[in-house]
Amino acid sequence: PEAATFSELFADALHPAPRIDRARQETGADLHVAISLSFQAAFHGAERQVAVTRQVACAACEGAGEVMTAGGSCPKCRGAGQVRWARRHMVFTRACAACAGSGREKQRGCSSCAGQGRAVRSEPITVRIPAGVRDGARLRVAEQGHAGRFGGRNGDLYVDIQVRPHSVIRREGDDLHIAVPVAINEAALGSRIEVPFLDGQVQIRIPPGTQAGRRIRVSGRGAPTAAGDRGDLWVEVRLALPESLDERSKELLKEFARINDGDVRRGLHETFKAEY
Ligand SMILES: [Zn+2]
């Protein structure tokens, strides 16, 4: 007696009955949706549900487009669901390919989907939006588009991100910019100020003699990047005066003017003279 070959022993495992016709497989079409986010939500990252109407695999036929009838027997295996064959003194069995082992006759064309293998369904899909996402970014959610046909791969879902502008923060690349009011005494004498920000307070040291328009860099407090680090935050100094001055403050400023009688526009005068 001779041993059966490997492929004969494992015929069932190596040749499972094909449930789907690979030649007919088609990849599903891609889907496109847009999500609008606040600047703050884009900074932190978010999860959003989007309602999509898409083609999904037909539940009745699991996308095959055909179902087995309840009645009639498979003509190939005469209802056994298996085919047998002998080689020398060994008998092998394998699931019948014609009926996928069910033993029942195939009905061409599923009645639920008219043989298309697909149905249309509206459903919410959860989209994860990474922290620091940019306005105009396009995210791809793999295989959440339209269903493929006859076992083909699903299409992808593409999400176009719109980030609404912030009223005081501006983004350039991965850096963020904010203009911050600083009192003239804080700018003149130097101070430590706290600035409210997207992810909590930012402490900033204002050096003595800080001029309006000076930009102070705060490393690593900008937008989160795809690489996992963060850009920088740039704080622009805006000198702020009290809306109205009381008599005592006016007196002090007049006193200040008497002591500091230098011309603050001298540099400007000289520039004009030099470029005449
Ligand atoms: Zn169907």
Ligand SMILES: [Zn+2]
């Ligand atoms: Zn059969």
